Amino acid sequence: MRVLLVEDERALAETIRRGLTNEGFVVDVAHDGVTGQWMATENPYDVIVLDIMLPGRNGYDVLRNIRELLIWTPALMLTAKDGEYDQTDAFELGADDYLTKPFSFIVLVARLRALVRRGAPVRPVALTVGDLVLDPNTRVVTRGDQRISLTAKEFAVLQFLMRHPQDVLSKAEILDNAWDHAFDGSDNIVEVYIGYLRKKIDTAFGVQSLETVRGMGYRLMPVTVESSLPTAR
Structure with missing residues (x-):
């Protein structure tokens, strides 16, 4: 079983490397995000252990970039942080597990073996509502053949709306699902x-898919740019 360990704390990295080697893993080590990303794209691994706080390129960016390249190697994130927001970010970007420092080496080994047994998972398909398409893997949003540039928070709000097309979603529900608790x-x-989303996904295309339901919330309806054009006479 071949592991890529991306960890900038060299003493910790060496301790993990020795321990995993003793457990039968073959371990490659990178001490910065740029090198780690290059190694992940150039070599086949059974699992990646990826620290979040890295020099050169943080773990979030490394994970996002390799997922955009359709590299689905299971990834376990390591971090000294323990906030729920960090875990949510990691999983939304395509992480498969999450371990907070300090951690038990026995637990690390057990989780890595579980990820290896599970293998690279089938990633979720793109969400489609009308001609609006959101790909959670590449984090690309399009309407028709036009790509729409969204901020991370706009993407999170839209993703929640697209998971529940035509349902009326309250402000509280959207807040709970797209913001840190x-x-x-x-x-x-x-x-x-x-308002930001409406300008980008509707106004820019001359359609009205994101509706306000007075006193209740918002809902996303399936519309297409083509069906919204006036009929030629």
């Missing part, structure tokens, strides 16, 4: 981002 601001922030 530690967020203590007003739920009016949802209205702000709905």
Whole structure:
């Protein structure tokens, strides 16, 4: 079983490398994100152990980039952080497991063996509502053949809406699913981002798919640019 370990704490990396080697793993080590990403794209691995706080390129970016290249090697994220927001980010970007430092080496080995047994999972298919398409793997959004540039938060809001097409979703539901649970601001922030999205996915294309249901929330309807064009006479 071949493992790529991307960890900038050299003493910790060496300890993990020796331990995994003793457990029968073949371990390659990188100490920065740029090198780690290059190794992940150039060599076949059974599993990747990826620290989040890395020099050169952080673990989030490394994971996002290799997933965009359709490299589905199971990835376990290592971090000194323990916030729920960090875990959510990692899983949305395509992580398969998450371990917070300090951790038990026995637990690490057990989780790596489980990931190897499971193998590279089948990734979720793109979400489609009308001619609006969102690919959670590449994080690309298109309407028709036009690519739409979204911020990370706009993407999160749209992804939740597209998972529930035609359902009326309240501000509270959107806030719970697209924001960190530690967020203590007003739920009016949802209205702000709905406005941002509406400009990008609707107004720019002359359609109206993102509806406001007064007093209840918002819903995304399946429309297409072509069906919204006036009929020639």
